[in-house]
Amino acid sequence: MENFYTTTAIDYVNGAPHIGHAYEKILTDIIYRHFTQRAENTYFLTGTDEHGIKIQKTSASQGITPQELCDINSQKFKDAWKALNVEYCQFIRTTDEQHKKIVQKIFKKLVDKGDIYKHSYTGLYCSGCEAFLSEKDLTEDGLCPDHKKKPEVVSEENYFFKLTKYKDAIAKHIKTNPDFIVPSFRANEVLNQLENIEDISVSRTKANVEWGIPVLGDEEQVIYVWIDALSTYITALGYDPDGSSEKFNKFWPANVQVIGKDILKFHSIYWLAILMALDLPLPKHILAHGWITIDETKMSKSLGNVISPTGVLEAFGLETPDALRYFMATSAPCGKDGNYSDNDFKEKVNAHLANSMGNLLNRTLSMLCKYFEGDVKQEFKIKSELFDMAIETVNAVKHHFDYYEVQEAAQKIMELVDATNKYVTDNAPWTLAKEGQMKECGQVLTTVLEIMCVISSLIYPYCPNIAKSMAEQLSYDLNTKLDDITCDNIKVGHLIDKESIKPVFLRLDSELADKSAKV
Numbered sequence: 001m002e003n004f005y006t007t008t009a010i011d012y013v014n015g016a017p018h019i020g021h022a023y024e025k026i027l028t029d030i031i032y033r034h035f036t037q038r039a040e041n042t043y044f045l046t047g048t049d050e051h052g053i054k055i056q057k058t059s060a061s062q063g064i065t066p067q068e069l070c071d072i073n074s075q076k077f078k079d080a081w082k083a084l085n086v087e088y089c090q091f092i093r094t095t096d097e098q099h100k101k102i103v104q105k106i107f108k109k110l111v112d113k114g115d116i117y118k119h120s121y122t123g124l125y126c127s128g129c130e131a132f133l134s135e136k137d138l139t140e141d142g143l144c145p146d147h148k149k150k151p152e153v154v155s156e157e158n159y160f161f162k163l164t165k166y167k168d169a170i171a172k173h174i175k176t177n178p179d180f181i182v183p184s185f186r187a188n189e190v191l192n193q194l195e196n197i198e199d200i201s202v203s204r205t206k207a208n209v210e211w212g213i214p215v216l217g218d219e220e221q222v223i224y225v226w227i228d229a230l231s232t233y234i235t236a237l238g239y240d241p242d243g244s245s246e247k248f249n250k251f252w253p254a255n256v257q258v259i260g261k262d263i264l265k266f267h268s269i270y271w272l273a274i275l276m277a278l279d280l281p282l283p284k285h286i287l288a289h290g291w292i293t294i295d296e297t298k299m300s301k302s303l304g305n306v307i308s309p310t311g312v313l314e315a316f317g318l319e320t321p322d323a324l325r326y327f328m329a330t331s332a333p334c335g336k337d338g339n340y341s342d343n344d345f346k347e348k349v350n351a352h353l354a355n356s357m358g359n360l361l362n363r364t365l366s367m368l369c370k371y372f373e374g375d376v377k378q379e380f381k382i383k384s385e386l387f388d389m390a391i392e393t394v395n396a397v398k399h400h401f402d403y404y405e406v407q408e409a410a411q412k413i414m415e416l417v418d419a420t421n422k423y424v425t426d427n428a429p430w431t432l433a434k435e436g437q438m439k440e441c442g443q444v445l446t447t448v449l450e451i452m453c454v455i456s457s458l459i460y461p462y463c464p465n466i467a468k469s470m471a472e473q474l475s476y477d478l479n480t481k482l483d484d485i486t487c488d489n490i491k492v493g494h495l496i497d498k499e500s501i502k503p504v505f506l507r508l509d510s511e512l513a514d515k516s517a518k519v
Contacts, residue, residue: 001039005251006032007233009259010047010092013073014054017080019328019340020260020299022309023292026328027406028258029086033461034401034409035255037482043251045236046081047092048074049229051222052130053204056211066211070095083310084321085464092236094213094228102235103228104216106278107202109241110161110227115277116202119160123201124151130225132201146262159203159221166273167197173272173282181268182287182404183335186261190268197269202227230271233257234280241278253281256404261335264288287404290337292328307340316346316508322463323349323505326410329462334405346508353466353505356417357455360424361470362503364448369498371433371441376449378492380442386423387447387487390416390454394485397458413458420451446490449474453489457482469504 008028011021025046032044050070059069074093081088092099110116123132128147132154139145171194174180174187181187203221204212212222231239237252238245259267268286275282291298294305312324327345332338368374393416400409424444432441453476460467460478471478473496476489 001035002041003251004032004035004039004042005045005237005254006035006043007045007254007257009263010049010094010229010232011077012052012054013048013050013070013077014058016073016076017309018299019294019307019309019312020292021077022080022084022324023328023331023338024258024260024289025081025086026084026325027287027289029084029088030325030329030406030461031256031258031401031404033087033464034397034482037457037460038398041250043090043237043247044088045090045092045233046086046088047090047232047236048077048094049225049232050074050093050095051212051228052225053127053209053211054130056209059211067095080308080310083313084325090236092232094232099232099235100213102240103213103223103231105241106231107159107223107227108216110274110277111159113277115162115165116159117162118157119199120155120157121160121201122153122155125154126151134196134198136196154208156201156205156208158201158205158224159215160199161202161226161273161277163197163200163270163273166276167194169276170194170269170272174268179403180282180285181264182256182285186264186288186335190264193265194269200226200270226266226270227274230266230274233271233283239280254283256285256287257283258287258289258404261288261290285404288335290332290335292331293337293339295341296339312345315342320465322466323353323508326353326462330407330410333407334403349505350507350509352414352417353463354503354507356414356421357459358466358503358505360417360421360448361452361473362501364424364445364452365473365496365501366498367429367433367441368445368449368495369501371429371438371445373494374496374498375494376446376490376492377442379439380446381488381490381492382443382447384447384450384487386420386451389419390451390487391485394454394458394482398482410462413455416451416458417455420448420455424448449490449495450487454485454487457485463505466504469502473501473504 006028008024032042036042055066055069059066078091125132126144126147128144128149133144133151143150171191174191178184181190202224203215204224206220206222209222213228215221215223234252237248239248257267272282294307297305299306313321327348393412396412397409427444429441429444452470453474456467456470456476457480467478475495
């Protein structure tokens with residue numbers, strides 16, 4: 001694979017990031033890191049959506065300008081992703097000057113093409129969604145299904161995008177590319193939404209919404225979210241209707257765009273139509289992930305159960321975010337909803353990261369030092385059936401990531417960990433040493449350490465800090481591409497001193513862990 005480009009949704013900055021935002025960014029970062037282990041060139045985009053009436057109203061209520069509110073809250077998202085080791089390549093903001101200029105040019109191009117036209121309109125507007133809704137979108141009580149509020153009737157003369165013009169082409173693309181929407185069971189949902197699709201408003205009057213990008217040549221109108229926010233995926237790369245950058249030509253179309261299931265319609269219908277109107281290639285995949293509930297209850301400000309991702313790190317006294325990354329990434333099958341609870345978090349990471357994986361490495365290295373002073377001899381290097389399973393696991397993990405099945409890939413890694421633990425139990429190197437079968441004991445230990453090299457590569461996207469600690473103790477090159485992985489990584493000679501052996505992950509209830517940790 002030569003190039004790989006992935007994006008997240010760009011988050012609305014009306015508030016601080018919560019664990020649902022974190023779930024999406026962690027998923028995308030894991031996908032990005034995995035494909036960095038396979039592709040020559042990779043690019044990862046995230047960012048913030050900063051225009052609209054909610055920003056305008058919130059900033060006014062706080063006595064600051066919309067730009068000041070955006071600056072404050074956008075930084076909160078950046079700080080959260082840094083704390084979670086989300087290593088994006090670019091963070092785009094819709095208030096970036098270059099983005100605004102290109103959005104105006106995109107809008108003008110679509111006007112000139114006849115795909116955007118001006119039209120007087122009366123509709124039901126939900127300020128929470130910042131979108132016009134039709135009667136069929138509402139509940140039986142006439143409420144927005146997401147915000148449980150009655151939309152207001154709004155009459156405006158706005159610019160509209162000819163979404164209906166591309167309806168058939170979008171339906172054909174989805175039907176002829178069954179893996180375009182991930183998971184595939186959501187395709188029918190989108191096709192059903194397409195049936196009654198109408199042209200969409202892509203501007204608001206400045207009298208109603210001041211905080212937005214002005215339409216060139218019509219200063220009384222500001223460009224609405226669909227042309228503004230969705231275009232970040234291409235403006236970030238240097239798309240320009242008058243001539244795009246080398247980076248855009250290199251990375252577009254995106255390999256996968258990761259979004260929440262609640263905005264699938266906008267990305268699989270609106271976004272596709274805009275790209276078609278611009279004569280641009282469509283993204284290869286749209287991954288619609290599920291929601292994260294808290295103790296089996298949907299997150300809600302009114303319930304007071306909105307969790308900050310950095311709050312979890314602080315509560316458990318975690319120096320690195322690996323445990324939370326691993327838990328969130330494995331909380332749900334591809335596209336399904338997941339759940340967070342303190343007890344589940346603690347139980348899973350203790351079992352998988354401390355007991356199964358971390359302890360396996362620690363006790364194997366400890367026995368190598370105890371019985372062989374940390375040395376690996378040539379006679380310890382043998383072929384094992386476990387090596388076949390390790391390479392099969394590498395291929396299985398790659399296969400799952402080809403379909404963006406992040407939880408399922410992690411399950412395969414843990415199956416290899418479990419099989420290696422069973423190998424140790426079955427072969428009992430401590431018994432072999434006691435019986436004087438030192439060659440056989442060394443072979444068992446070296447075989448396990450070879451597998452741990454493979455595991456460190458596979459677990460790296462999920463737990464980069466743990467993987468680096470493992471690789472360091474194994475003298476293993478973590479930059480090894482997945483296609484080049486073998487089970488011949490442990491060098492003959494001195495590997496490690498007893499003093500250099502350290503746990504890669506402490507149990508959350510360990511006495512060695514931070515005393516302030518939540519238990």
